[in-house]
Amino acid sequence: MKYFIKTFGCQQNLTDSGRIENAFQARGMTKASSIKEADYVIINTCMVRRSAEDRVYGMVINLNKIKKKRSLKIIVTGCMVGIAARDTTGKYLQKLKERMPEVDEFMPIEEVGFDNPAVQTDPNTGFVVISNGCNNFCTYCVVPFSRGKEVSRPYKDIINECLELKKRGYRMVTLLGQNVNSYGSDLLLNGAKIPVLNDLGGNPINRKGKGSHGVKNAVSSEVKDFKPVYVKHLGKHRIPTLFPHLLEEVAKMGFEKVDFMSSNPWDFSDELIGVIAKYPNITRTIHLPIQSGDDEVLKRMNRWYTTKEYLDLISKIKDQISNVKFTTDIIVGFCGETDEEFENTYKLCKKVGFEKAYVARYSPRPQTAATKNLIDDVPPAVKKKRWLKLDSLIFKPIRNQK
Numbered sequence: 001m002k003y004f005i006k007t008f009g010c011q012q013n014l015t016d017s018g019r020i021e022n023a024f025q026a027r028g029m030t031k032a033s034s035i036k037e038a039d040y041v042i043i044n045t046c047m048v049r050r051s052a053e054d055r056v057y058g059m060v061i062n063l064n065k066i067k068k069k070r071s072l073k074i075i076v077t078g079c080m081v082g083i084a085a086r087d088t089t090g091k092y093l094q095k096l097k098e099r100m101p102e103v104d105e106f107m108p109i110e111e112v113g114f115d116n117p118a119v120q121t122d123p124n125t126g127f128v129v130i131s132n133g134c135n136n137f138c139t140y141c142v143v144p145f146s147r148g149k150e151v152s153r154p155y156k157d158i159i160n161e162c163l164e165l166k167k168r169g170y171r172m173v174t175l176l177g178q179n180v181n182s183y184g185s186d187l188l189l190n191g192a193k194i195p196v197l198n199d200l201g202g203n204p205i206n207r208k209g210k211g212s213h214g215v216k217n218a219v220s221s222e223v224k225d226f227k228p229v230y231v232k233h234l235g236k237h238r239i240p241t242l243f244p245h246l247l248e249e250v251a252k253m254g255f256e257k258v259d260f261m262s263s264n265p266w267d268f269s270d271e272l273i274g275v276i277a278k279y280p281n282i283t284r285t286i287h288l289p290i291q292s293g294d295d296e297v298l299k300r301m302n303r304w305y306t307t308k309e310y311l312d313l314i315s316k317i318k319d320q321i322s323n324v325k326f327t328t329d330i331i332v333g334f335c336g337e338t339d340e341e342f343e344n345t346y347k348l349c350k351k352v353g354f355e356k357a358y359v360a361r362y363s364p365r366p367q368t369a370a371t372k373n374l375i376d377d378v379p380p381a382v383k384k385k386r387w388l389k390l391d392s393l394i395f396k397p398i399r400n401q402k
């Protein structure tokens with residue numbers, strides 16, 4: 001039996017497909033070089049943009065033409081199924097079944113656990129998932145609904161997978177997650193049942209009777225040897241994280257280059273900057289999504305920083321790490337974005353001089369707060385004009401990504 005996997009979306013989806021591949025190989029199947037010779041076609045879906053979703057529907061229609069002529073199993077997984085799995089009303093799954101009756105199985109990606117290390121496709125760089133999901137709920141983003149709450153992979157499993165890659169001769173390694181710099185917060189906080197994102201009303205990790213940070217007794221035996229790094233944001237403790245420890249331990253393994261993505265401005269701790277500065281083999285190109293260069297738009301997006309805080313962070317990193325470059329993500333045409341607000345984004349981009357930017361035109365995504373509460377009122381032609389204007393700026397935006 002042969003399988004063929006088609007992946008839409010980001011590097012994390014590609015690595016998830018590597019884990020699916022591992023699971024299929026464990027069942028004795030081999031990889032088909034094309035759909036023509038496949039008995040199973042697995043489609044790993046993305047929902048970050050509507051266009052990616054539409055391409056999945058189109059692909060299934062084409063596969064059905066093959067299915068009418070011979071035996072073929074179609075399995076759909078990834079973000080579209082993630083939303084369906086979390087929708088307690090069952091309506092979203094129903095919608096998928098109606099739109100794609102040809103599909104044999106809608107498989108939640110969680111069925112392929114972290115204990116299936118990804119089959120790597122790049123001969124030089126190993127990609128290692130360290131966490132899945134996100135707790136941040138940016139108002140435009142479907143990820144907290146498609147992938148669910150942030151779950152950190154056990155520390156030792158990550159270390160072992162990286163050591164194995166090193167042994168097999170990989171020169172570079174990239175650590176992956178939706179928000180890598182909050183890695184470990186759930187490992188540290190779950191035992192104490194402290195909500196990770198509760199700091200808008202005060203410091204949630206500074207509670208009576210629970211030690212100095214309220215989580216002393218909650219640290220699992222696996223991570224007890226580390227002193228968690230307490231990230232401060234807007235003057236308050238936000239979360240404890242283990243990412244600086246993890247990154248340092250991987251950097252010490254002797255890879256030529258250690259990279260990570262994505263990181264967010266609010267969990268970028270001083271300790272993390274210190275670790276990057278200390279190890280020359282850690283990347284000097286840091287991906288730091290800004291999304292908008294206007295404070296009012298950032299508020300509507302539920303991004304927890306101001307443009308000033310973002311620029312201050314950039315300066316702090318530049319002061320401590322020589323030759324550092326930045327890449328970013330930007331959304332143009334978000335709900336209510338005025339010409340002036342867009343111009344603020346343009347000016348900020350010019351000021352920072354990003355090496356690259358992943359620029360996307362806003363499109364409403366199901367279940368998100370922006371879809372429910374805001375109006376997608378920037379005309380498509382204006383979105384395109386703004387997108388082209390950023391496109392022609394000195395850096396080179398990469399189209400159609402997050």
Ligand code: SF4
Nearest residue numbers: 134136137138141143
């Ligand atoms: S944009 Fe990133 S940080 Fe915000 S909700 Fe989506 S995955 Fe999380």
